Every structure is written in structure tokens, then in C-alpha cells.
Amino acid sequence: MKWKDGDRQGMVNTKNKYFTASELKDALKKFKADQDDVSAAGQQKLKNVKDQYRSYDELKDILQQMHVDVETDTEIMQKLLLAYTEEGSSGDMRLHVLTELEYHVHQIDNAQNLIELGGFQLVILALNDSNSDIRAEAARVLGAAVQSNPKVQIEALESGAVPTLIRFVASDSSTAVRKKALYALSTLVRHFPLAQLRFLQQGGLSCLAQLFGDPNATTLRIKAVTLLHDLMVEQINVENLSPDNPTNMEKKKQYEKVPLLQMMVEAGWCQLIPTLLDSPDHDTREKVLRAMITLFTPCHNDYKSTETQQHLSVLRGEYQALVVEEKPEDSGDDYFSLLLSLVDEISTKMS
Known part of the structure; x- marks a missing residue:
């Protein structure tokens, strides 16, 4: 017995509980025949639906005809550097460029490419700009670029960034510059024993100690203590490395040249921190x-x-x-x- 309910239809075996295989085949043939009989309206409906959409081949042709200009990060940084060095470039424009660069150099490859583009030296020069906003933003770019990036850390060290940043932390007229400079200094010296040694040799501990006599440097004092604590823990962790690994032994040799603890005691940090x-x-x-x-x-x-x-x-x-x-x-x-x-x-x- 056939039944139909709207678009749904089927068959019920009134004599037995189930259909045999041959009965099911016959039923499927009858359903197909019935659908073929009403295919005229169905085919027209299907055609109307298809006409509303493009075929895959049509879409493929359209996409091939489209010309999408996608720039790489390196190309974007090139344009930014050109805008920064363009004659007559305003302070706002240069500040905007540095802000955009800071976004890009968080990626390790971009920070390294900035060196190849000559942009890293531009950032170093920007640290000495007469505009304090530009100095602060340049320090932020530097801090982002050197973070966990040994190649860029070496470039910064060789470019003389350590004494420049120490000077800014100690005496820049802008609080924002001092904060960003300490941030850049912190990211530069972390996990980089040669930079830590240079920091000590350039009077970095004395510079940070001066913050304790500055009533406006509360936040900086806390950040300074945090940095020194992290560097001490860093040295302790290296001391505890297994001597079986040649790489570990080389690390130990490098950190042994950095007398951080001794110089902190000599500089009076035992009294300052409490x-x-x-x-x-x-x-x-x-x-x-x-x-x-x-x-x-x-x-x-x-x-x-x-x-x-x-x-x-x-x-x-x-x-x-x-x-x-x-x-x-x-x-x-x-x-x-x-x-x-x-x-x-x-x-x-x-x-």
C-alpha cells in the first residue's frame, strides 16, 4: 500500500512485517518512475535555483580575472621606512610609522628583516629625537624587536643601545621615555650575558639605584627590582644546568663573566630592596x-x-x-x- 504526506511518500507491506529484497527493488523502481513522471515541474524548479548561483567554472574564471595586490610584511615595512625618511615628514607621521613598526617587529622574522632593510639603525637614531613621544615610541619598538631574538639583541648591543637606554632611564625629562627605555633595556639584557656584562660595566646598577631617591619613580623602582631578581634567577638556573651537555657548559662560562650578585651587594642593593x-x-x-x-x-x-x-x-x-x-x-x-x-x-x- 502506497502512502503520501506532502513531499514525503512511501510504501507499507500490509501482508508481512517486512519486504523481501526483490520487493524493495521493485518499490525503488516505482518511486523513480513516479519522480520521472513529475520531473517537468521539478526540473524547472531546479533550474530556477541554479540560475541564482554561479557555477564553479564561472567562479574560477572570475577569480583568475581579479588582480589582488597583497603586500608582504617586508614590503609594508619598506614603505613605512620611506615615509619616515621622506623629506618634510611630520612628527605625527614619524610617530605613526614607529607605532606600525612596533606591531610588525613582534614577529621574529620581521624584526630580523628590519635590520636588512636598514630600519634598525633608524630606530636607534630615533632614540635621540628631540620629540619625547618619538623617543618613547622608538624605545618601545626596540624593546619589541629584541625580545627573545638573539640576532637583533646582538645588533642592538653593537649599535650602542645599552648606554643610551641607561642614560634615558636615569635622566630623561619624560617619564614615558624612562619607562619605555627600562622596558627596552630589560628585554635586551634578558638571556644575553654579554649585554648583562655591558650593563654592569656601563653603570646600570648605579643608574637603577638612583631611582630610589626619585619620588616620581615608584613604578620604575618596582620594575628595576623585578628585572634584577629575574637576572639573578637566570644565573641560578644556569648554574644548576647539567654539566654533561657542552652547550650548558658554554652557558656557564658566559654567565661566570657576569658578576651581578657581587656588584649588587657592592652597590648597596641589600639596603635598597627591603x-x-x-x-x-x-x-x-x-x-x-x-x-x-x-x-x-x-x-x-x-x-x-x-x-x-x-x-x-x-x-x-x-x-x-x-x-x-x-x-x-x-x-x-x-x-x-x-x-x-x-x-x-x-x-x-x-x-
Whole structure:
């Protein structure tokens, strides 16, 4: 028995529970024949639908006829450099160029290509521009280009970037320039022992120490301590590398030439770092506590000062109270417990 419900149709075997294979074949033939009988309207409907769309071959021809001008990053940087050096280029235009370059040089290949294009020297020259906005942006480009990019780090070192950046951090009239210069200096010296040695030789530690006497350099002081702590940890990690690997041994030789810890102690950093314990910011306190722990062996006598002990005592009481508040929430965040453990670690070492 045949049945039909709108566009749906089928057959029901009224005599048995199922169709045999031959019965199914016959049914399919009948359905096909029925559809062929009504194909005139169906074919017209199909034609109307097809007329609304282009065929694959038509689309292929159209795409081949189209001329799409796609520029590579290198070509874009070339145009930017031309715009920067064009005679009569305004300060706004040069600032725009540097901003665009900063976006591109985050990619390692682009940063290296910038050297080949001569753009890296342009950035170095821009560091000394009379316009403070351009100086700041040039430092930002430099920091982005050298980050985790050994080839560009070497180029920056050979171009004299280290003493220039140190000078800006210490004495530039613009706070924005000083911040960007410290950022560039940080990315340049990280994981680059030769640049770290140059930083020490050029008075980098004295420069950063001067920030502690500047009432307007709170953020810079924190960033300076963070940088020095990271460099100390970097040296410790290299010291703990397995001696079985020749590459590890070469790294150790390079870092042995960088007397960071010794020069920090001589420059008075054992007294300077604890002064930041009174910061109201927990993140800053964490960085300071970690730096104090890393420096503990050569600095423990300086940590015995009454002022430092008072700061640690205040922090212990504050974090003990915050830990009690932290526990009932059961949020899985034991941040204040971590800070309390850092305070206790220093106190334990002192006892």
C-alpha cells in the first residue's frame, strides 16, 4: 500500500512485517518512475535555483580575472621606512610609522628583516629625537624587536643601545621615555650575558639605584627590582644546568663573566630592596620578598636592621589575617598563604 504526506511518500507491506529484497527493488523502481513522471515541474524548479548561483567554472574564471595586490610584511615595512625618511615628514607621521613598526617587529622574522632593510639603525637614531613621544615610541619598538631574538639583541648591543637606554632611564625629562627605555633595556639584557656584562660595566646598577631617591619613580623602582631578581634567577638556573651537555657548559662560562650578585651587594642593593616592603601593592611585595630571598646569603646582615624587621613583622600580621579570610572562601586561590610563606621563609633564615 502506497502512502503520501506532502513531499514525503512511501510504501507499507500490509501482508508481512517486512519486504523481501526483490520487493524493495521493485518499490525503488516505482518511486523513480513516479519522480520521472513529475520531473517537468521539478526540473524547472531546479533550474530556477541554479540560475541564482554561479557555477564553479564561472567562479574560477572570475577569480583568475581579479588582480589582488597583497603586500608582504617586508614590503609594508619598506614603505613605512620611506615615509619616515621622506623629506618634510611630520612628527605625527614619524610617530605613526614607529607605532606600525612596533606591531610588525613582534614577529621574529620581521624584526630580523628590519635590520636588512636598514630600519634598525633608524630606530636607534630615533632614540635621540628631540620629540619625547618619538623617543618613547622608538624605545618601545626596540624593546619589541629584541625580545627573545638573539640576532637583533646582538645588533642592538653593537649599535650602542645599552648606554643610551641607561642614560634615558636615569635622566630623561619624560617619564614615558624612562619607562619605555627600562622596558627596552630589560628585554635586551634578558638571556644575553654579554649585554648583562655591558650593563654592569656601563653603570646600570648605579643608574637603577638612583631611582630610589626619585619620588616620581615608584613604578620604575618596582620594575628595576623585578628585572634584577629575574637576572639573578637566570644565573641560578644556569648554574644548576647539567654539566654533561657542552652547550650548558658554554652557558656557564658566559654567565661566570657576569658578576651581578657581587656588584649588587657592592652597590648597596641589600639596603635598597627591603625599602619597597612598605608598598601597598601585594604584587610588588611578592617581587621584593622573592628578591630578598634570592639575595639572602650576601645580604642577611642588612636584613637585621630594625626597619626591615618591623616591615616583615607588619607583613606577617597582615597576611596571617588575610589567610584566615582566604580559607573559608575555598576558591582555590592561596595567594596570601604564598606571601605569608615568603615572609616566614626570610624570618626562618634569620633565626
